[in-house]
Amino acid sequence: MSQRALVNVLGEKVHYQEIPSSLFDAYFSTQQQEVVPACVVLPGSAQDVSQAIKVITQHECIFAVKSGGHAMFTGASNAPEGITIDLRNLNSLQISDDRKITAIGSGNRWLNVYDYLDPFNVTVVGGRDVDVGVGGFLLGGGISFISRRHGWGLDNVYNYELVLANGSISIIHRASNPDLYWALRGGGKNFGIVTRFDMFTHVDTEMWGGVNILLLDDMHDRLAILGIPRKFEWTTTALIGKTAEYINKLICKVGYCISVDDVASMLGEIALEAENDIFAHAWAVPIFFSSSQTYLISAEMNHGKGVEGAPGFGALHRAKKVYKTNRVARTADFAREITTLNTGGRCSYETATFKLDADLQKDIMHIYIEETEKIRHLKHLLSSIPMQIITKAEIAHFLKNGSNCLGLDPGDGPLLLLETAMLWTDPKDDATVLQTSKNILDRSIALAKERGLHHPFLYQNYAGKRQDVFGSYGEKNLARLRKIRDEYDPDHVFTRLSPGYFNV
Ligand SMILES: Cc1cc2nc3c(=O)[nH]c(=O)nc-3n(C[C@H](O)[C@H](O)[C@H](O)COP(=O)(O)OP(=O)(O)OC[C@H]3O[C@@H](n4cnc5c(N)ncnc54)[C@H](O)[C@@H]3O)c2cc1C
Incomplete structure (x- = not known):
């Protein structure tokens, strides 16, 4: 019924029955690619979007809106049995x-x-x-x-x-x-x-920087200290693990590794310097690959004045890398490079925010290792925790143009923005991997709360479906958001009929 009404106003811009599979390729996650909507609308103008919304409102249809399709969980921007409005042709x-x-x-x-x-x-x-x-x-x-x-x-x-x-x-x-x-x-x-x-x-401006890959030299000892040494058994996982450990040791002997503690203090150094040097930008990602049973650090350093190795990059800049692409190039060149490293599949992001503290970071690394070790046997698993810093100077920009609704104050910074970023292949592992992500965050948050280092902010673009993004903006901001929603969307079309993503 609603499909016919949509076809009446938008004609061939509405796809139903045989929806071309190419329309789903653009979703980053397999979970979103697997969704089967009743129809996909490809508006070519704001007027087309307006027509579609009028039909949706009149017929009370469930819908979702897609721009680049990088939100990961099921239904975030593709509506199961509903109407998906794919904005790809609004490309002026x-x-x-x-x-x-x-x-x-x-x-x-x-x-x-x-x-x-x-x-x-x-x-x-x-x-x-x-x-x-x-x-x-x-x-x-x-x-x-x-x-x-x-x-x-x-x-x-x-x-x-x-x-x-x-x-x-x-x-x-x-x-x-x-x-x-x-x-x-x-x-x-x-x-x-x-x-x-x-x-x-x-x-x-031209930037200096690139991707830097480092190995960890103290994983063997860390696992022993954490009480989870890898026992050798005649299994493929253990054999791969042992071989990888041996190669890792050789590489570390010639100085291409850093320790878990180095990673934690490195972020602290970067944060301090970044307050003074707004051109410095860096983040670090501890990653575990189950196919090779190894942990490594992937770190990005960038300096917006094209200066090689700003002082704040400290240990990260000094350490020898097993792979690096540092050079001077335009901003877009770095974004292109990162795209080649980000592969889709079954995946999930979840997030938490903390006051920046080197000891807490070390303990979060330990929690991440402990939880990852429990699922290291999963096939084609990538378990990672990107760690980024939100500086005071960065938050100060939030006050521009009457401020935004995120609820952050410059006095809150510097903050550690933590993400769990997981990638796997077997749908049977969905629940296990999501539970691991939750364990990493729950345990890290509990520890941070004990030390007075937790910050409630949940970054929407990294949040998982279960997380209360708008609650994290603070009661006052949430109440104001709801009041504005009630004024401009009194029937709650964009919350009630579009349930796949975060609702205020
Ligand atoms: C590989 C990768 C790299 C990333 N890198 C970064 C990064 O560098 N920095 C960062 O901050 N985040 C980053 N993210 C997170 C990213 O910003 C979020 O996933 C974001 O939601 C993606 O936007 P999209 O338009 O591609 O997603 P979509 O899935 O199309 O949209 C996400 C949500 O926004 C809604 N939406 C989209 N467009 C509109 C619109 N025009 N009107 C109304 N609602 C709309 C959708 O309905 C959906 O609910 C990255 C994510 C991935 C997977």
Whole structure:
């Protein structure tokens, strides 16, 4: 019934019955690719989106909206048995004559945006992976290579073109709609469908940096200290583990390794320096691969003035790497490189935030190792905990243009933004892997609470389905978000009928 109504107004832009499988390839996770919607709508304009929303509202249909499809859990941007509005054809790009603002259609991925802006020598606060979509990134937050200098993506939007629940199309600007403008800066999909983001541009500078891979030299001892030494048995897993341990030892002997403690203090050094040097950006990711039974550290260092090895990169810069791609290049080049390292599959992100503290980081590493060891036999498992820093200077940008709704104050920083990022292949392992992710976070949070080092903030773009993102913004902000939602979407179309992602 609703499909016929959609076809009546949007014709061939509606796909149902035989939906081309290529429409699902763009989802990053297998969980989202597996979803079977009743139909997929490919609007070509804000007017098309408006028509679709009117039909959805009239027929009370369940729906989801997709920009780049990088949200991971089932239904986040693909509606099981519902209507999926895929914005891929809203891909216009237009820089203003004075080159200060770029109008970006919300179906773009960052690759298109960076390629378009390159000849103008400007950039925007966009994704560090060029395949990520503009829509989810900007509505949830948006941490970029240049966020220390310019804030997160959501603090760099001048106007939003927004389709509201009643189908009206509005330009949301700070001066004309301060409430809605505030809510869209972190409030996700709860207020309407954004069809265009007008973003501030910034001069693009050459950066120094790249991907750095280091091995850990004290894993054997750590496991013994933690009371979980790997006992040798004649199993394939144990044989692979033993061989990998031997090779690891050889590489460490010639100085290509760091210790777990080095990783923890390295983040502290980076954080201290980053407060003074807004051009320095770095993060570290401890990763375990079950196929080789090894742990390693993948770290990214970038300096926005093209300076090799800023002082704050400390131990990370000094250590010998088994692999590194450090060079001077344009911002987009680094995002392209990261895309080649991020492979989809069955995957999940979850998150927690802490006050930055070297001892806590060490203990979180131990918790991560203990929990990962319990599932190290799983086939093609990648268990990792990306660790990033949110500096005071970075949070200070949140106050721009009337502030955003995330509920962070510069005085809260520097913060450790922790993520569990898991990748696996067998659907039978879904529950086990998600439980491991939960254990890592629950135990880390409990420890941090004991030490007064927990921060409630949950970053929407890294959060798992079970996490209360908007509750983490604080009672006052959540109440204000709900009041704004009630004013602009009194029937709660974007929460009630679009249940797949985080609701206010
Ligand atoms: C490989 C990878 C790399 C990443 N790198 C970064 C990074 O560098 N920095 C960072 O901050 N985050 C990063 N993320 C997280 C990423 O920002 C979030 O997953 C984000 O939601 C992805 O946006 P999307 O448009 O691709 O996703 P989608 O799945 O299309 O959308 C996510 C949510 O936003 C809603 N939405 C999307 N567009 C609109 C719109 N126009 N109007 C209304 N609602 C909309 C969708 O309905 C859905 O609920 C990364 C994620 C992955 C998987």
